[in-house]
Amino acid sequence: MESAEQWNWVLLAYGFCYAVLVAYVTSIAVRISRTRKRLGDGA
Amino acid sequence: MISFQRQVRVIASRDLTRERRTGEVLWVTLPFGAIALLLVPLAIGTNAPMLQRIGPGLFWAVVMLFGVLISIRQTTSETLAQRDQLALTGLDPAAVYVGKATASFLFLLVFQAALGVVTVVLYDVRPKGWWLLPVTFVLVAAGLALLGTLAAGIVATGRNAAALVPLLVAPLSIPLLIGATQSLEALELGRSSLAWVLMMIVTVIALAIAGVLSARPLQETG
Amino acid sequence: MNATEHMTDRPSSTWPWVVMAIAGLVTFVASMTVGPDAVQGQLSRIMYVHVPSAWLAYLAFGVTMFASAMYLWKKDLAWDRRAVASAEIGVVFTALALGLGMIWAKPTWGVWWTWDARLTLTAIMFFVYLGYLALRRTTDDLHARAQRSAILGVLAVIQVPLVHFSVVWWRTLHQPPSILKPEPIDMDTAILVTLIIAVVAFTVMYTAMMFKRIELARLEDELLVSEQTADSPVAGAAVIAPAVDGGGA
Numbered sequence: 001m002e003s004a005e006q007w008n009w010v011l012l013a014y015g016f017c018y019a020v021l022v023a024y025v026t027s028i029a030v031r032i033s034r035t036r037k038r039l040g041d042g043a
Numbered sequence: 044m045i046s047f048q049r050q051v052r053v054i055a056s057r058d059l060t061r062e063r064r065t066g067e068v069l070w071v072t073l074p075f076g077a078i079a080l081l082l083v084p085l086a087i088g089t090n091a092p093m094l095q096r097i098g099p100g101l102f103w104a105v106v107m108l109f110g111v112l113i114s115i116r117q118t119t120s121e122t123l124a125q126r127d128q129l130a131l132t133g134l135d136p137a138a139v140y141v142g143k144a145t146a147s148f149l150f151l152l153v154f155q156a157a158l159g160v161v162t163v164v165l166y167d168v169r170p171k172g173w174w175l176l177p178v179t180f181v182l183v184a185a186g187l188a189l190l191g192t193l194a195a196g197i198v199a200t201g202r203n204a205a206a207l208v209p210l211l212v213a214p215l216s217i218p219l220l221i222g223a224t225q226s227l228e229a230l231e232l233g234r235s236s237l238a239w240v241l242m243m244i245v246t247v248i249a250l251a252i253a254g255v256l257s258a259r260p261l262q263e264t265g
Numbered sequence: 266m267n268a269t270e271h272m273t274d275r276p277s278s279t280w281p282w283v284v285m286a287i288a289g290l291v292t293f294v295a296s297m298t299v300g301p302d303a304v305q306g307q308l309s310r311i312m313y314v315h316v317p318s319a320w321l322a323y324l325a326f327g328v329t330m331f332a333s334a335m336y337l338w339k340k341d342l343a344w345d346r347r348a349v350a351s352a353e354i355g356v357v358f359t360a361l362a363l364g365l366g367m368i369w370a371k372p373t374w375g376v377w378w379t380w381d382a383r384l385t386l387t388a389i390m391f392f393v394y395l396g397y398l399a400l401r402r403t404t405d406d407l408h409a410r411a412q413r414s415a416i417l418g419v420l421a422v423i424q425v426p427l428v429h430f431s432v433v434w435w436r437t438l439h440q441p442p443s444i445l446k447p448e449p450i451d452m453d454t455a456i457l458v459t460l461i462i463a464v465v466a467f468t469v470m471y472t473a474m475m476f477k478r479i480e481l482a483r484l485e486d487e488l489l490v491s492e493q494t495a496d497s498p499v500a501g502a503a504v505i506a507p508a509v510d511g512g513g514a
Contacts, residue, residue, distance in 0.1 A: 006307035006372065013311040013368045014296075017318070017361060018289065021470075024357045025285060028477050032277060035484040039491065193420070197413050201403025211396040211417065214389045215424045221431040225438070238434070246427050253423055257416045260337070264412040 050134050054142025059149070067116055068150045076109040076154065077161045084165070091167060098166030103223050106155055106183065111212045113150045114143075114191025115205055123200045136258035140192060144254065147188035155180050172230040175240075179223045182243040186219040187212075189250040196254075196261045218246045277480065281473035288466040288473070292317070295466075299459040308372055313459055315365040317467035319387065322362045325355030325471065326390060329397070333418025336411055342486065345411035348418060350478035352397050354471060359391045382436040389428060393421050405493070407486060 045053075062068055083101060084094055129139060159180075162168055170176055194211040198204045226239035292313065302309030332348035335341075366384060367377045378384065400417055404410050 003307055009368060009372045010307050010310045013314060013365055014293070016364055016368065017314045018293075020357065020361055020364075021285075021289065024354075025282070025474065025477075028474070028481055029282070032477065032481050032484060035481065035488055036277070039484065039488050197417050197420075198400065198403060199413070201400070201413075203399070203403055207396070207399050207403065210392070210399060214393045214396070214428070215421070217389060218424070218427040218431040221435050225435060242427070242431060242434075249423055249427065253420050257420070260412060260416060264409045 047135060047138050050138035051142040051145060054134070054139050055145040055149075058143060058146030062146075062150065068113055068154065072109065072112050072116075073154055073157055075112070076105050076158050079105050079109060080158065080161050080165055094166045095168060098162050098168040099170075099227060100224050101166070102158060102162040102168075103183070103220055105158060106151075107187065107216045107220050108209065108213065110151050110154055110184075110187050111191045111194075111209050111216075113154065114147050114188065114195045114212075115208045121200070126200060130262050136262040137255045139262075140196065140254050140258040144188045144192040147192055148184050151184035151188055152180060155184060170227075172227060172236075175226060175230050175236055178240060179226055179243070182240070182247055183219050183223050186243065186247045186250055187216060189247065189254050190215055190219075193250065193254040193257065196258070199261070199264075219243060222246070278476070281476045284473040285470050288470040292463045292466045295459050295462045299455050302456065305373065308369060309456070311365060311369040313463040315362060315369055316460060317464045318358050318362040318365055319383075320464055321467050321471050322355055322359040322387065322390065324468070325351045325358060326394070329355060329394075330418050330422040333415040334422075336415040337419065340408075342407060342411055345407075345415065346479050346482035346486065347475070348414065349398075349401060350475050350482055352394055354474050354478060356391070356394045356398065358467075358471070359387060359394060362387055363391065380436070382433045385432050385436070386429060389432070397421070405489060407489065 080101065083097075087093075130136075159170075163170065190212055191208070194208045194215075195204075197211065198207050201207070222239045222243035226236035226243070229236045229239060296310050296313035299310075299313075301307050328351040329348045332344045332351060336344035336348060363384075366387075370379065371377050397414060397417055401410055401414050404413070
C-alpha cells in the first residue's frame, strides 16, 4: 500500500477518534449546563 | 420456621402451577425457539452439509437467547404488590431465588430436549456423545436458570424489563455457550471434553453463589 | 459540602477541559512526529490512539466494578456516581477501541473484523457496559438504582475470568489462518516511548473526564431529589367542604 493511501486511513482514524472524544466531552458540558439551569429554576 | 428445602419446593411448585395454568413455556416460548430454527435456513440457504455443520451451534445459540425468556416471565408476570407480598411472607430470599431458578431449570430441560429434536430433524444433525449430551443439557439449563433468575431479580419491576434481561444475560452466558459447543465438538474430534465440562461446572457454581448472596440485598432494595 | 449547600452555588470548574485539550494535543503531536514502523508503515500511527483507548476501556471497567463493590459496602451514593461516570466514559473508550481497531484492520488485513480473542472480548465488554447503563434507566429511586447497578457491577466482575478464559481457549483451538495473523510491530524505543506518552495522556484525559462526569452525576441526582420532594398538592385537596346554610352540620 502506498504511503499516501496509508495516510488516508491514519487521518480517518484520528478524525474518528477526536470527533468522538469532542462530541462526548461537549455532551457532558451541555448536560451540566442544562441540569444547572433546571436546578436554578426549580430552587 | 419451615426448612430451606421446603421453602424452595413451595416456590418452585408455585411456578410450575402457574405454567400448568398459563402454558407459556410450552405453548409460547418453545414454539418461538422452534420458529427461530426454522427461520435460519430460510435466510441462509438449505444446503444440507452446511446446515448439518451449523446445526449444533445454532441450537445452543437459540437455547441461550430464547431460553432466557423463561426467566423473564417471572419478572413481567409479577407486579410490585406481588413482590412485596412475597417479601412479607418471611420466606428466605435465597430460598425464593433457588425455588424460582429450580422451576426455570426444569422448564429449560424440557425446552432443550424439544428444540434438540427439532434441530435433529431440520438440520439432519447426528448427535454423538450420548453420555456428554445429558451432562451438557443439565449444566446449561442450570447455568441459564441461575443467571436468568438473577438478572430478572436485578431488573425486577423496572422499566423495559422484557428487553433488558436478555441484554444482561447474553454476554454473561458466553462461558456456557462456548463450554457446551466446544465440549461436544471436542468429542466429535476425539479430544477430551473434560476441561470444557469443568469450566461449565465452575460457571454454574459461581452463578449459584452470586445469586444466593444477592437475593437478600435485591429483595431489600424495593 | 453540607446539607444546605447546593451544587449550583459552586461555579463549574474549567481546568478539566483545559487538561483534556492538552492531553489530546500531546497525543496528536507525539504520534505524528514519531517515525513510521518498518513493517506497517504509516498505519502504525493508528496504534497510538487504538492501544490507549483499549487500555482505558479496561481501566474504566475495573473502576466501575471497584466503585460498585464499594457502594455495596459503604452505601454511599458518591461511589455509585463514580461507578456510573466510569461506565459511561468506558463505553466511549470501548467504542473507540473497537472502531479504531476496525479502521486499522481493514487496510492491514483486508477485513473489518477478525474473531481473535481480544477483539471478541472487547465487543462483549461493550455489551456488558450497555446493559449496565440500560439498567440504570429503569428506576428513578436513587438507592434502588445504585443497589441494583452495584450488584450487576460485581456480578460482571465475577464473570470476567470465566468469559475471558472461555473465549481465549476457544480461539486457541481455532487459530485464524496465518495470513490474518497480525504482523508484530518492531518495538524500537521511539515507538515504545510514543506509545507510553499516548497511554499516559489518555489516562489523564480519563481522569479529567471523570471529574466532570461525576459533577454531572451529582447535579442530576440533586435534580432528581428536588423533583421528587417538590411541593405537590396534599391528597384530597380538591375536596372542599359543602356549603351549608345556617352554620355547620
